[in-house]
Structure formats: structure tokens, C-alpha cells
Amino acid sequence: MSKINWKFYRPYRDKLVDKKNEILSRIFDKRKKDVDLDPSKINRILFLRTDGKIGDYIISSFIFREIKKYYPNIKIDVVSDKSLEDLLKLNKNIDKYYIFDRKKFFEWRKAARILKKNNYDVLLDSTEGLKYKQFYLINRINAIVNVGYNKDGYKIYNKDVKQNNTLKMVEIYKQMMKSVNIEIKNTMYDVPVSKDSERNVKKFLDENNINEKIIALNFFGASRGRKINEKVALIIIKRLSKIYKDYRIIILDSPNDRETIYNILEKTDNKNILFFEKSRTVLDSISIIKNSDLVVSLDTAILHIAEGLNKKIMAFYGPKINKNKWRIKEEGNILIDYTESRINDVDFEKVFDKLSYENNLSAI
Incomplete structure (x- = not known):
């Protein structure tokens, strides 16, 4: 058959x-x-x-x-x-x-x-x-x-x-x-912060001697075409580690992709790449983002959380994501558009070469 x-x-x-x-x-x-x-x-x-x-x-x-x-x-x-x-x-x-x-x-x-x-x-x-x-x-x-x-x-x-x-x-x-005669003036996002998550994330940061210079890194979008595989993840980690030499990178949780996260950690062999294994909900990711200096993500939920917390962002936008409606503000951030339908078809070596040429990336 x-x-x-x-x-x-x-x-x-x-x-x-x-x-x-x-x-x-x-x-x-x-x-x-x-x-x-x-x-x-x-x-x-x-x-x-x-x-x-x-x-x-x-x-x-x-x-x-x-x-x-x-x-x-x-x-x-x-x-x-x-x-x-x-x-x-x-x-x-x-x-x-x-x-x-x-x-x-x-x-x-x-x-x-x-x-x-x-x-x-x-x-x-x-x-x-x-x-x-x-x-x-x-x-x-x-x-x-x-x-x-x-x-x-x-x-x-x-x-x-x-x-x-x-x-x-x-x-x-x-x-x-x-349309129902209610005028809205202040459009600042309200990002919820959990006291339990704050306490747990602080303990994780203290145990790993992290008190500053943190990059929160998200590899997984909602659809299959926006989930980064191990090979591409390792390229991104390598390039970020080279640009931001003194920074610790914390990979944000995705419960359905834990096996991929563990494989990535095993293959990086880099003590500066960490994962908060006790993470249980998006509230834990919010607390990690709150403590970060830079957020790198292709998932729009993480991007909007980071924007609501006023963080510097490196965002990856695919061709199917509307270039205006859902886009975060460009001022102060790094927005990268790729034309491939799947994130894993993107040549990230070229992406980072171009970024390094066009921007002073090391200055967060």
C-alpha cells in the first residue's frame, strides 16, 4: 500500500x-x-x-x-x-x-x-x-x-x-x-509575575552563581515548522556564546520538547548554557525573562512577554507571521526576518554573519 x-x-x-x-x-x-x-x-x-x-x-x-x-x-x-x-x-x-x-x-x-x-x-x-x-x-x-x-x-x-x-x-x-464606547489610553501590557516562580527562579540563579548578564533563549514555537531542531539550536548557541562571551544562557522550557532540550544540553558541553529543570508553567519562564538582559525567541508569546517586561529582544519572524500586526517594536531590538517556511531551513551562520556586520551586537 x-x-x-x-x-x-x-x-x-x-x-x-x-x-x-x-x-x-x-x-x-x-x-x-x-x-x-x-x-x-x-x-x-x-x-x-x-x-x-x-x-x-x-x-x-x-x-x-x-x-x-x-x-x-x-x-x-x-x-x-x-x-x-x-x-x-x-x-x-x-x-x-x-x-x-x-x-x-x-x-x-x-x-x-x-x-x-x-x-x-x-x-x-x-x-x-x-x-x-x-x-x-x-x-x-x-x-x-x-x-x-x-x-x-x-x-x-x-x-x-x-x-x-x-x-x-x-x-x-x-x-x-x-465600539462599545469605552476609550482606552494606556496600552502598557500587564505581565503576571508569580511569587512562587520568582522564589524558585531566584534559588536556581543563586545555585548557579548567576546574578547578572543573562540571555533567555527560546527554541520552540507553537507549530511544527517553528520548532528548532538540535543541529540549528547548537549553531545559535555557538554564535550567541561567541558574541556575548560573558553571558549565561538559560534555555526556556517547552514541556513537549524536553527531550530535545536535554539533547542540546548534552551536546553543547558548555557550563554557561543552563536549563531550569524544575520549570512547570509559563510563569517560570516569565520570571527567567524578568531576570534577563536579552531575550532571544521565535515564539510570539515569549516575544510579547519580553516586550511587556521591557527587555531587549532578538526576534525571528517567519514568512507566515504578519509583518505589522503582531510585530514587536523595532526600536532598541533586533528583528530578523527569514523567508523559509520552516525555521530549520534557515542558514543561521549567514544570519549571524550579517547581524555581526550590520550591528554592534555585543552592546546589550
Whole structure:
């Protein structure tokens, strides 16, 4: 039996999935009457973070603070999958959060029954793409106003912010809030810091005699095409170690890639390359980043955390990542664009040769 050529199968599979989502979404897409709300009379808002994207949550974190600052009586709820739970529980501006397993439809039904009872005035859905489960949830919750992003043509959203790739995502979030007459001025991110993680990371740093000159290094993005393999990782470590000779490099955790991390550590044979083995959640990575002087990453979540903590950043951006909307600020940082579809096809020797020629990299 011949093997399936996944390279050619995936595009057809993705089209079928998209078509299924579109058809089912239309079933739950019931028209909502357009309503102009007075923010002083809004009682409760629900934020959909059902995609569970950490970077998106960090970017939008200023919203919760600003609402509470000017409208303290508004109750703020968030519904998300488990990937955001550790961050949500530390946000003092969120009144209640709901966690469910987005892979199981019966969990969506359960969440819909619970959330409908809260009688939301506003529901904000900033997720991209079409997922029929989202439309089902929004339909059942039945908030007075549903605010969407890039949901033009769908009736269930009586407020919609159109896609605009020239704007940063921060500005898009501001527009979403403005659609319900809430003006946002301060867009500084709120990055949650755990006292337990701070204590554990400090112990790790003390045990390894590290008190300054730290590089936090992330090798793993969310998709398979953005996970660095051992060979490429060793090249990056070699070049970073040469440029930043007096610095200790701490590899950030990725629970699904621990075996790769251990193999990398074994092959580096360099006492300046470390890994916090007791790391358990993203909160530990946040504490390491907080103690670092430079953050090197291809994962957008880590990049936005580092930006929120005002760290100097070396960021790698692939061709599929929007060059404007999700991009960190360029001032004071090193942004590297690569054209290959997979990170492991990038010639990092050439990348670092070019960087060394164009920039004084050793001056953090």
C-alpha cells in the first residue's frame, strides 16, 4: 500500500475543515440588533480567549486594567482553555474566569449553559478564523452586544472591527473597546509575575552563581515548522556564546520538547548554557525573562512577554507571521526576518554573519 503524501493532502484537508466550519457557523449565525451602549450602564463583559493563545492574551492584558480603572463596577469575565489558566488566576482585574477543554464539544455545551446565566451586556471575540464551536457558544450566551474582529458578513456580531494589517493588534483591541464606547489610553501590557516562580527562579540563579548578564533563549514555537531542531539550536548557541562571551544562557522550557532540550544540553558541553529543570508553567519562564538582559525567541508569546517586561529582544519572524500586526517594536531590538517556511531551513551562520556586520551586537 502506498503511503499518503501529507504535503499534498494537508491543503485539501484544511479546505474541507474550513468549509465545514463555515457551513456550521452559518447555522448558529443569528442576526443581532445593533445597540449603542452607555459604558456607565454596562454590568458585565465576557472576553472569549477560546484559542488559548498566550501572546494574544498578553497583548490584550491592558484592557482589563483600563476598564477597571474607569468603570470599576463592570464585572469582567474570561472564558479560555487551560493554557491560560496560570495567567488568568494572577490577574486582579478579572472577576471570574472559566476554563474548559476546547477539543470536546460537550465542554462547549457545558460552558454555554453556565455563561448564559450571567446575562452579559458585552461579549468580545478577538479570535481570528471561523470556528463553528465559537459561533455556537456566542449564540447560546446571547449577550446584548457581540463585538467581533474580522467577522464581516456574520450577523451574530452587531459590532465588528474590520481587519487592517497596517495596524498593530493593540490598536485593533482599542477599536473593539471603542465600539462599545469605552476609550482606552494606556496600552502598557500587564505581565503576571508569580511569587512562587520568582522564589524558585531566584534559588536556581543563586545555585548557579548567576546574578547578572543573562540571555533567555527560546527554541520552540507553537507549530511544527517553528520548532528548532538540535543541529540549528547548537549553531545559535555557538554564535550567541561567541558574541556575548560573558553571558549565561538559560534555555526556556517547552514541556513537549524536553527531550530535545536535554539533547542540546548534552551536546553543547558548555557550563554557561543552563536549563531550569524544575520549570512547570509559563510563569517560570516569565520570571527567567524578568531576570534577563536579552531575550532571544521565535515564539510570539515569549516575544510579547519580553516586550511587556521591557527587555531587549532578538526576534525571528517567519514568512507566515504578519509583518505589522503582531510585530514587536523595532526600536532598541533586533528583528530578523527569514523567508523559509520552516525555521530549520534557515542558514543561521549567514544570519549571524550579517547581524555581526550590520550591528554592534555585543552592546546589550
